[in-house]
Amino acid sequence: MSNSSDTADIVEEQGHLTTLYTHLDALREEASGQLQKALLQTGGTPADRSHRDSATALYSDRIAQYGAVENGLCFGRLDFTDGERRYVGRIGIFDEENDYEPLLIDWRAPASRPFYLATAAAPDGVRRRRHIRTEGRAVTGLDDEVLDLTEAHGTGRGAHDGVTGEAALLSALNATRTGRMKDIVETIQAEQDHVIRADLGGVLVVQGGPGTGKTAVALHRAAYLLYTHRQMLSSRVVLIVGPNTTFLKYISQVLPSLAETGVLLGTMGDLFPGVVAHREEPAEIAALKGRADMVDVLAAAVRDRQRVPDEPLTLHLDMLDGAAVLLEPAVIEDAQERARRSGKLHNLARPTFDTEIIHALSLVVADTIGIDPYADDPLGGDDAPGDPQLLDEADLAEIRRELRGEAEVLGALDWLWPILTPQQLVAGLFASDQRLAAAGASPLLKRSAKETKDGWTPADVPLLDEAAELLGEDETVREILAERRRKQQIAYAEGALEIAFGSRSIDVEDEDDPELLSVTDLLEADRLAERHDEEEKLTPAERAAADRKWAFGHVIVDEAQELSAMAWRLLMRRCPSRSMTVVGDVAQTGDLGGAAAWDDALKPYVGDRWRLRELTVNYRTPTEIMAVAAGVLAGIDPALEPPRSVRQSGIDPWVRGVPPARLAEALAEAVEVEAEAAGDGRLGVILPTGLFSELAPAVLKAAPDAAVGDEPELSSRVVVLTVKQAKGLEFDGVIVVDPQRLVDESPRGANDLYVALTRATQRLGILHPGTLPDSLYAVVGI
């Protein structure tokens, strides 16, 4: 490796870079011109409008893309032994005036691959790899690796220890953190490249210890797949699932800067359209909800809502002037049986149930009104012997029609076989001890009225999705529910207008006053127009987010070890093609319902047809910190190998014990020192949940601008978090407080401690009130 500050080389590269930016500016101008043209056009046929909309989307996307690649447009150059030269960058740029000669090759294109893979041992025709360092539009330095050892005279100035572009890599790794993840396109390593460019089909599991770049690789894989399979994936959308919203914020900037759209980012809590599920709940309850046997519980809960009363139901019918008829339990049971046997899902079987009940009731009514009083009396007024029923089939049909309009009949049907939304089923189940017992669920799932009011939790989402599958929702059901909502809205609006206009009557059909819009018009005109507009303008990712049945083109799951069995079911439903990238580390599993082994999680869906790729090098945590974490990992499972750190920091972690009464004070002191040491970077303070409210004020005392809360702002200088919140994140310096308590707080506490200890890129401090877990005593040597 040589660090070339040779002026002639820099001048040469500057010349090429300036040419590239001239092209970029021209492309941007061209796209802006086209966008303006599209925006200025009005009217036309629906086809014209749709054409215009797609042009607007296309050029807006392009402009965003050009903006995103402004920094670091070109970062590499390959010189081949045959004299060919290739420049590698964030997008492809071609010379239109010179037979579309490539001036810059997109990092995702096959032609860029040697930039990431070529080594001195396998140079693949590459003589020299050059990393070009830039600031804005200026070249500031060059790092050259000569891969052709004959030229390097065997000095070994090639790739070091399997690392490509060492200088550029180390400079990226040592840079202070900003609270937002950055792309790694300039320094992707060979083992990461193999994952990023793996085939689209099937389930790919990427297992790797902390800091091995799993998240970075997952995001770059999304960008690569969208580039390579654009047509299919941009319309079917790539779903990326992360553990929490703080994490999503952390990674959100990476994709736009990779110039990608057509991606939907979400947590499990976001995957049931119409429901926001971010309420916290105890880990044990979430674990119960995540168990596979909840499938049977929900199926039983649905059956439990199909009722058969012990006593006959008495129905007063208008058609009989309020006289009562009886609906016998045996009749209901029979109808229920037939509806169940129809093989349809609950909501979809309701018409069958209705038909059966209405038929049975029509016979009861016919018996009441249609009996020939003289049928058994040949000497009576009526001389027609035989059939006592005076009503024919047409009369019976009329009775059935009337029965369908009877309020008490409709009420009874709704009670006996209610049309249910998933939310009604699940909330109804959790609200009642009896229903929980009838469904065979744990009584611990009982939810108080307050909790229900506070909303859904992420663990509820797979249950709602399962419920939707069991209840069935087709157009009819959706229409019924929409109609119900519409009626409620109209009733509400009518009420509101009554209040507004006093006793003045508002006739929705009022023809005398054409100026007066009807209530229906008021409600519907705007809404319909709005909906129409919205649907036309929605991007595929927005449409996917709103559609529970969307089949994603590819699904990427980060921190996948945390997913419960129920969560896996939901994700597999969203991805019928089973084209997935599953990224995680089973040694970091914190959730009680999470996976201890990939096979357990995946077997039910793909058997053993999944591929495993391992990442083995830790780019985040220096050797000194990893030595401490490795002791904890050995305590979890001696068979687990810690990833190998790619660098040393020269800074040993510190461990400080203080009397419990001094913990807050000592923390405040440590925060002051470590925040100072982090310089422009970020400090993370990881607290046990049980000490959070007690110790967070101590951090705020030392750093009043520290971020604390459900979704702390990660760009703050100091951030206070629980382990759960810290998952997937990183900071320049980290203070871990009371590791023994972290371990004691959960059955997966040792995994949590391992996560906490591996968040730092430079400095780690451990503060404890007198006791440390055994696994730490051994390594810190106290």
Ligand SMILES: Nc1ncnc2c1ncn2[C@@H]1O[C@H](COP(=O)(O)OP(=O)(O)OP(=O)(O)O)[C@@H](O)[C@H]1O
């Ligand atoms: N090839 C690379 N070049 C530069 N930086 C890299 C590279 N690979 C990983 N990194 C950096 O290393 C850090 C860790 O990466 P990342 O967060 O993706 O790891 P992870 O495996 O998801 O970790 P964890 O499991 O602990 O959450 C990030 O700052 C990332 O940018």
